[in-house]
Amino acid sequence: MPNTPAAIERHTIAVIVDNEPGVLARVIGLFSGRGYNIESLTVAETDAAKHQSRITIVTTGTPMVIEQIKAQLDRLVPVHRVSDLTQEGAHVARELALVKVISKGNERVEALRIADIFRAKAIDSTIGSFVFEITGSGEKIDAFVNLMVPLGLAEVSRTGIVAIARGETRM
Amino acid sequence: MVRVPKLPLFREDPKMSTAPDAKLAQDTAPLSGAEIVLKALAEQGVDVIFGYPGGAVLPIYDALFQQNSVRHILVRAEAGAVHAAEGYARSTGKVGVVLVTSGPGATNAVTGLVDALMDSIPLVCLAGQVPTHLIGNDAFQEADTTGITRPATKHNYLVKDVKNLSKTIHEAFHVARSGRPGPVVIDLPKDVLMAKTEYAPAPAKAHPTYAPRTEPDPKAIAQAVDLMLGAKRPILYTGGGIVNSGPDASAALIELAHLTGFPTTSTLMGLGAMPAADPLFLGMLGMHGTYEANLTMHGCDVMVNLGARFDDRVTGRLNAFSPNSKKIHADIDPSSINKNVRVDVPVVGDAGKIVRAMIAEWKRRVSAGAKPDKKALADWWTQIEQWRKRDCLAYMRSTDIVKPQYALERLQALTAHRDDVYISTEVGQHQMWAAQFMKFQKPNRWMTSGGLGTMGYGLPAAMGVQIAHPDALCIDVAGEASILMNIQELSTIVQYRLPVKTFILNNQYMGMVRQWQELLHGSRYSESYMDALPDFVKLAEAFGCVGLRATKVSEVDDVIKEMIAVKRPVVVDMCVDQKENCFPMIPSGAAHNEMILGPSDKQPGTGGASNGKGPISEEGMVLV
Structure with a gap:
């Protein structure tokens, strides 16, 4: 096999797992143990009746590494299905962020105006602060957060990407 | 010099009977967790477990005492229990079972578990744990x-x-033996072992998520056979998947x-799948593989990997690995495909089923008129x-000093006439020479x-093999450094009257380390x-084994014959x-056609091979 350097790709992978103790540690341990990257990882129970959770992982690597990641995930015993949303077709991906801005005067007004442009909602307010809720692509949130820096950005909490295939396809 | 000590007194083993315990088999009343463990083991066909007691597993030991369907082998350290179970599993194809206590019992088992994981050996390890209400409190012997x-x-x-509990044990056996086999741990808090409930038999239906594919895709088989039929310079490269x-x-x-006439080589793990005496067999390949196997791999145009995983000991430098071949890879584990080497035709499934499907497809094509290139193959x-x-494999012969x-x-x-010879090894030079x-x-x-290269593996593994095959000739080919890593198991071997033979090639060095230091680190x-080594003959006698020693060529045959003839555990120094x-x-970082041959090689370096010092690059030195 020639050692041609392969391009690094970013993939969003959805994994349906049994919601049992240790399952997240298994997934994270797999990534750290084998030296794969995690850009973001979200997890929550999505089917209470079946005790199943959905994990969404954004990762980067060469095509060979991405294939490995999927194969390694798929052979974990509590994993039901692995779906590479990036490879399998169009999908929508969203992230939610809570952004705290502490400022006064014009800066405060400007923060509110930009929040309006980004369709961020103020979900908490005091005389000296706002907490904005913003949803969108990771890039949109990055842009919003960067704009808030000179306007008194104090704290950011982000969920990481959740994603789902477009259309009628289902996992 | 041959010394045979007096026969030691053997202790009676109370668990020799294998009659099923009527009480456990018939009772439908609620059972304790410990009783459920033993009933589940019996249902899974387990006849022997290797273990060491401790506080957290005392309920299981109490239940063991009161039944006769499962025999317990008391080891001297938990590492020995896991390797013994591995030896048992490898020589029988069954799941090996281990029982250890909480904390240090479990941590001592870890090396053996990784060993079994790397070499795809089915094990179930039952570990005791502190009671559930103490978990997380740093309780005594908690880990x-x-x-x-x-x-x-x-x-x-x-x-x-x-x-x-019952469900988990049955599932653990299913996971351990299905797909690519491997070790499974069940952690058992002491209160769970004491609590009572009804026993649940093994479920008839398959596991909801864990169902590895074993039947190969016919399209992949057809593609593979296409390549094989068109091959001019083929090779079958087989591995542990065939044995498993x-x-x-x-x-x-x-x-x-024999149907195809293809030359065949094997990894370390796959040895024995193809008889060594078969004229189509080229010997082992890889770092210490044969010249013919490695050059055939390097020069082939179609490589058929059957149940091997392109390990770095096999491939050498990846970008020079068999550069002009189309590669077919049959593996039961999809994550092995394209992990190290990009292949042209992946076939996921059980290696045996894949080979059977290839035979059927080849025959079908040939009877339909396909013509393999016999001239090119010749x-x-x-x-x-x-x-x-x-x-x-030639070496400088000596009439006095014993060459390993x-x-x-x-x-x-001296063992070739027997059909029942089982060889285990430790890790190092002696291991490669044995291979x-x-x-x-x-x-x-x-x-x-x-895969893991665990020194101290061979002696307990031979013990496990001997338990499974009481009349066989089980030999641990060892080095004097490795053997000291689990030497305590000689005591187990004596207790159970296992006639295991420990054959130490004693060169007073960690030989493989010394060899690398000579070749890579300026000698x-x-x-x-290894300064201050024990006297292995006296050590053997102290344990109650027979100790034998040979120091000259003239003594070698006598010692080996004596070792085989004595129906007792023997340690040969x-x-x-x-x-x-x-x-x-x-050398690490080199390619198959850049191998070094021994000092007895007289030919000039044809085919890239050189004798004596080889081309070890800076890059290669970084690799292990």
Whole structure:
């Protein structure tokens, strides 16, 4: 096999797992143990009746590494299905962020105006602060957060990407 | 010099009976967790477990005492229990079972678990745990066993409710033996072992999520056979997957090789699947593989990998690995495909089923008029026979000092007439020499730590093999450094009257470390000389074994014959040449056609091979 350097790709992978103790540690341990990257990882129970959770992982690597990641995930015993949303077709991906801005005067007004442009909602307010809720692509949130820096950005909490295939396809 | 001590007194083993326990089999009343464990083991067909007691598993030991269907072998350290279970599993194809206590019991088992994970050996390890209400409180002998063993196992479980116990044990056996086999840990808190519930038999239906594919895709088989039919310079490269698939896979492999006439090589793990005596067999490949196997791999145009995983010991430098071949890869584990080497035709499934499907497809195509290129194959064999003539395993013979290769040649010659010889090894030079010089004609006869390279593996593994095959000749080919890592198991061997033979090639060095230091680090033998070694003959006698020693060529045959004749555990201290190196060798970071041959090689470096010092790059030195 020639050692041609392969391009690094970013993939969003959805994994349906049994919601049992240790399952997240298994997934994270797999990534750290084998030296794969995690850009973001979200997890929550999505089917209470079946005790199943959905994990969404954004990762980067060469095509060979991405294939490995999927194969390694798929052979974990509590994993039901692995779906590479990036490879399998169009999908929508969203992230939610809570952004705290502490400022006064014009800066405060400007923060509110930009929040309006980004369709961020103020979900908490005091005389000296706002907490904005913003949803969108990771890039949109990055842009919003960067704009808030000179306007008194104090704290950011982000969920990481959740994603789902477009259309009628289902996992 | 041969010394035989007086017979030691053997202790009686109270668990020799194998009659099923009527009470356990018939009782439908609620059982304790410990009783459920034993009933589930019996239902899974377990007849022997290897273990060591402790506080957290006392309920299981109490239940063990009161039944007769499962025999317990008391080891001297938990590492020995896991390797013994591995030896048992490898030589029988069954799941090996281990029982250890919480905390240090479980942590001592970790090396063996990783060993089994790397070499795909089915094990179930039952570990005691502190009671559930104490978990997380740093209780006495508490360790986060599921946390520690998560990357050391194929899967693990913590049972927190006795109601889930039977189900979990049955599932653990299913996971351990299905797909690519591996070790499974079940962590058992003491209160769960004491609590009572009704026993649940093994479920008839398959596991909801864990159902590995075993049947190959016919389209992939057709593509593979397309390539094989068009091959001019083919090779079958076989691995442990054939052995794990069972004896029929080995029979199928022999059939495929003879149907196609393809040369066949094997990894360390796969030795015995193809008989060593078969003219189509080229010997082992890889770092210490044969000249002919490695050059055939390098020069082939179609490579058929059957149940091997392109390990770095096999491939050498990846970007020079078999550069002009189309590669077919049959593996039961989809994550093995394209992990190290990009292949052209992946076939996921059981190696035996894949080989059978290839045979059927080949026959169908040939009867439909397909014509394999017999002329090209004959030319390929002419080339291979030239490589074979190089006699790469030749070594400088001696009439006085014992060469390690000579000792193994004699061991092979004096055991060749027997069908029941099982060889295990420790790790190092002696292991590679054993792989080169012991000729395996059947699968499941060769137990060695391949992936993890665990020194101390061989003695307990031989013990496990002997438990499974009481009348067989079980030999641990060892080095004097490795044997000291689990020497305490001689005591177990004596207790159970196991006639295990420990054949130490004693060169007073960690030989492989010394060899690398000679080749890569300017002969600076840093900490590789084993000063203050014990007298192995006296050590053997102290344990109650027979100790034998040979220091000259003239003593070798007598000692080996004596070792085989004595129906008791024997330790042989075979004092061999301290400076002997293991050749051929592909230095790390080098390619198959850049191997080094031994000092006895007289030919100029044709085919890229050189004798004496080889081309070891800076890049190669970084690799292990």
